[in-house]
Amino acid sequence: MKHFALVFLLAILVPQECFNIVFVEARDGFVRTRGIHFTLNGYPYYANGFNAYWLMYTASDPSQRFKVSNAFREAASHGLTVARTWAFSDAGYRPLQYSPGFYNEQMFTGLDFVVSEARKYGIKLILSLVNNYENFGGKKQYVNWARSHGQYLSSDDDFFRNRVVKGYYMNHVRTVLTRFNRFTGIHYKDDPTIMAWELMNEPRCTSDPSGRTIQAWIAEMASFVKWIDRNHLLEAGLEGFYGHSTPERKRMNPGFDIGTDFIANNRIRGIDFATVHCYPDQWLSSSNEQYQLWFLNKWLSAHLRDAQYAIRKPIMVGEFGKSLKGLAYERDQVFNSVYSMIYASVKRGGAAGGALFWQLLTEGMESFQDGYGIVLGQSSSTANLIARHSRKLYLIRKIFGRVGKRNRGFSGGNGGN
DSSP: OHHHHHHHHHHHHSOGGGGSOOOOOOOSSOEEEETTEEEETTEEOOEEEEEOTTHHHHHTSGGGHHHHHHHHHHHHHTTOOEEEEEOOOBSSSSOSEEETTEEOHHHHHHHHHHHHHHHHTTOEEEEEOOBSSSTTSHHHHHHHHHHHTTOOOOOGGGGGTOHHHHHHHHHHHHHHHTOBOTTTOOBGGGOTTEEEEESOBSOOOTTOTTSHHHHHHHHHHHHHHHHHOSSSEEEOOOOOOOOTTSTTTGGGSSSOOOSOOHHHHHTSTTOOOEEEEEOHHHHTTTSOHHHHHHHHHHHHHHHHHHIIIIIOSOEEEEEEOOOTTSOHHHHHHHHHHHHHHHHHHHHTTOSEEEEEEEOEEOTTOGGGOOSOOEETTTOHHHHHHHHHHHHHHHHHHHHHHHHHHHHOOOOOSOOOO
């Protein structure tokens, strides 16, 4: 009766076409893609997750590592399964890379600890490899390094064009991907705890609004990453702004023209899934809450649809959130809207693969609070929303698994969105 009830529920939730293609996939713990879906060990995979950029930085101090462990423990207890964090810190205070090709072993050991703790708590990682912004060095630091070695560079956007700068970045990519983890005894490129690499956090090239510079850079770097590591997925780190390949879509952008192109960039060979970020309270700060929610729903709906039909790859909401400069219920409205759209897409066999809120903190991390930070033990209504969404995604995946054992089938094709 229990099995029948699960099958019956699945028949209600998910269209039949989601089960009519049989495939065999290695059961090695790596997240993969099949058509517009993520898969794990042969079954569809949906992520409810979070951002926590501070993990490596905090773990580099052995006396503070308990905060990383606490964060993963609390996340796992709420059903969160993916964390996105920085695998970069370029020059400045306590850097990972203090000059091109030279690394702070204490900081790298902190990242090793993060990967090992994520593994312990069953959490997959998305590791970002450089920042667009000056925080933690970013593209500006790479350009400054090249200038100090005799390169004449007029713009921070030369990060995307200059041969020497690109060489510095590629060396960092190689160093991180081939890193031997002191705690797990596994090279990063062989560790299924890592779900995906991210080329850059929110790449922007305002000096070339045509998008050609970013397009060429993503294509070159995606090819390089895949040459080193074919185990892991790769994404570009995009915010989702539309570009010249879809001029009719550019009207949806919230006033930004930053040289990226959601459709063209994500169609690049080697990019395995699309990403979109959602910050209507920042992007439309002069608008009221109702308009911001309307925009969020329209923004996400367009990107879920375009991922499915134009890009034909899965999509992850890589960042979303709401500052508590407003009220708690306003934050919950944003979370509920994002989660509802993800779940609706999942039920229909659409391209949505999950969402990662910004950002998770734990007790004693007040100095990292940016207004968006969530301590699960202190944010009961939001924490309940997070746990409820995790449970709904878990149940759908569990149902897929049980039915899959019987039917040996799951579609990588296009269900309705």
